Amino acid sequence: MLHTVNKSLFQNGALENCLRLARDGDAILLLEDGVYAAAAGTVKSSLIEQAVKRFAVYAIEADLKARGLGNLIKEVRVASYGDFVDLVEKYPVHAWL
């Protein structure tokens, strides 16, 4: 399963809800305001720092750039829109809006 999260983790529980039910081998894709979860050094960085041990975690590059995010949690994979398409082909998608 590919879980997509597009809301800020500071304002919305979608990421935490998603991580609670995701299973080993799933992939997590952060996009739009969801990419703030990939930032290192925030009060909530531990969520994704833990998640990368169980899941492949991706963040959309255009959304990272738009928000000025360069200092990311190391294991997060930066993904292009092309990578997004490949992931959608590979997995069934569960969008946590």
Next chain:
Amino acid sequence: MAQKGKKVMVTVRKPPHGSIYVQESIEVMFIFATYEMDLSVVFLDDGVLALHPGQDTKELGIKGFMASLGALVDWEVTNVYADRQSLKDRGIAEDAIIAIGKDDDSGAPIHPRVLDAAEIAAMMAAQHSIVSF
């Protein structure tokens, strides 16, 4: 509504780019400034993410509003503040936040002033109205 000299505050609490809220808040700041109201602007909670350095929306295919934020002082929106705790929680250094204009004489960049929650709360208590985004 627009009564000259009335104390109004715009609070920005949403993250930028994912929705239209921050863009709309800037429009409203400019309108209030035009009516010469006693305006304060506070970025707090996810609103401080609009002050993150290095934002580039080119690949999203949208213009973004970084230029508007950088010109707030030109529009005489000068009482602009950011919440210290919100910056800290999001790993944004206080001295890294974007400038909202330049000093006329020295050309030095002017940044939003970083305040503690108690200072912001006291300012809020003194307003006639608060418009939240």
